[in-house]
Amino acid sequence: MTSTKPGMRRVAMVGAGMVPFGEHFDKGWDELVQRAFLAAVGSVDKGLDRREIEAGFIGACRPGLHGQQTQGGVSLSGTIGLLGMPASRIENGCPTGSETVRIGAMAVASRWHDLVLVVGYEKMRDATVEGLLGIALEGHPIHNRGETALNHFAPQARAHMETYGTTAEQMALVSVKNHANGSHDPYAHHKKPVTLDEVMASPLICDPLRLLDCCPQTDGAAAVLLAGEEVVDRYTDNPVWLWGAGNGTDTYWMHEKETLTSFPATKLAAERAYAMAGVGPTDIEMVELHDCFTIMEIISSEDLGLTEPGKGGQLVESGDTMIGGRLPINPSGGLLSKGHPLGASGVAQIVEIFWQLRGDVAAQDAARQVEFRRGLALQHNAGGKAISNSVVTIWGQDKP
């Protein structure tokens, strides 16, 4: 076993939980946060008095849009019955959730706090008309209005097809695989499996991406509890250890991109996470990656070093990334099936890793449980305008 950065206090996840992703028109953001929090607290094997939590970090991309008071982290403390607790809000585009976990881990690794809570949430479904008008009006008067995510992903998909011969069928297979996985995930938004024909026949949204190449709009919240190595035993004999985490950035102007067939932010984040963990792609046995669109799983599997550049389409075609395959990718169903509530998505990927590495998934639906030998899993987010930010985290059954 290797080590995290020299002299760094090791950090473990001792609890994790989430709400079922989906449409939560009947719940405010605060109820989603409360429920994710209670699920995480309830998952702590040896129990936890919530007052032992020393600080909270909340990840949310557009809280004002969804009816939260935009008051930083403070709204977290009262919502979970811990008024007074230090609290901060982190916002980092689509990697908001995993970046909030990375910063929560710094709070523990620094010995500033022994036990911290990280919650990510987003309500995407019941944004008010006024809020949507607000987001449409805000921002740069020339560059930032009317852009959709497809503006970035469709040209990259086309470039990948032209450069490497990636096919629409290979992209569709990502959707088929992830929806099949999601059908075994009680927390997934879209639990219905889809066939290759159904994906290929779904409406074209932005050529070459079809409806079933796109993740849904989803409400959700997820929470994890991070503890310093000396106190882990108080909470569980079965923790999940943080081995590494990295953040990388890239230009957010499409016209400045040096490549349309990879995402440099992901490559940097992965390089940093692998270096900190002291492991490489071949050591990883399970991946939760950012499949907001099917092409994104293909390109990300290359950027994360899980296959050669240009071979991501063949990787999904090979079946290796199915549950039971050589390297299961997105056993939770991924963003495509489980859903993508921005601030919650990265935290929920890490919750899935908590369950998988501990073997907890077997109790939910044994068909989703991944088998481990060495016990290492990787999580990945990427996004923001023109996919300019990425976060990668690596977790293990054993202490790093």
Next chain:
Amino acid sequence: MTSTKPGMRRVAMVGAGMVPFGEHFDKGWDELVQRAFLAAVGSVDKGLDRREIEAGFIGACRPGLHGQQTQGGVSLSGTIGLLGMPASRIENGCPTGSETVRIGAMAVASRWHDLVLVVGYEKMRDATVEGLLGIALEGHPIHNRGETALNHFAPQARAHMETYGTTAEQMALVSVKNHANGSHDPYAHHKKPVTLDEVMASPLICDPLRLLDCCPQTDGAAAVLLAGEEVVDRYTDNPVWLWGAGNGTDTYWMHEKETLTSFPATKLAAERAYAMAGVGPTDIEMVELHDCFTIMEIISSEDLGLTEPGKGGQLVESGDTMIGGRLPINPSGGLLSKGHPLGASGVAQIVEIFWQLRGDVAAQDAARQVEFRRGLALQHNAGGKAISNSVVTIWGQDKP
């Protein structure tokens, strides 16, 4: 000398800089950030290649409103010529700036990074009509629209007057003192001194607060460089050490407040910062506190333990808090004179402490330089809806 938390790596400020606060209609947010960054880099005594900076944290409250792409921290990396650098955005209401410094310090204290950049900024003056409409429309449909800061501060001012006999003249003296200090600060927005009569004759905005009891709307940016103890010597022989930092929260509903004469969030943040620093209020020799309104300086001087509850009015009246007095408060001019560009304010307070503790102020305007014996200074922010969040940091000339 005492210590920070046991086993925690010590953190020092090795560079700091800011743009002059004011109206910057001719500069975008990115130019303000660049200029603050360059000022901080330029202040490093032994020089700094910007590529040595390992990570960046940017504090901004409402970046979308001011034309920044709301893409988390990523916009920082490219703006300062460090594309690829890990970057995150922190948002914590009015304490956004100092909370971003607290989190930047965690990144160093954890040994995750050796040298990090923290930038805070806000453009308050040229928010677009569309952006203002956006903020007016966003948020909770019942509780979060049409509220101003005065909704919170005016009732607290009235309660403090009724409970403790604090007078309008005492509040006005805060404005007189801070504007006098600001007249010696080349970075202050409002550099014109004001008299007691002028404050008392200024228009009533929200009884009992008058125009000159209120801070202005200001554009600004400020930046600091934080280094781990082993690498500090590479950059300077005159660093400013972080002794302690705390964050505290309170309810953001006025109807839930247990007191209208103090701010529990500040008390908690201060208690935590003092405990970490191993010092108390009587050890502090200079304070930059959150005087968004004059009553806030009076109440905060009590909440920070600098005087007894109810004695904040008498403290300013005594002259003790003037430069040259027993305990100078807001030698920079404070938010009242220097200005309050939300995300920048806390970072700029810490920049002032960097300059004061190093003796750099003498070169700007000797009338503003505070004399130190032990060499400890305290910074304080509080805010968010109903002043529900506070951050306090403590800095020293010597290693903690």
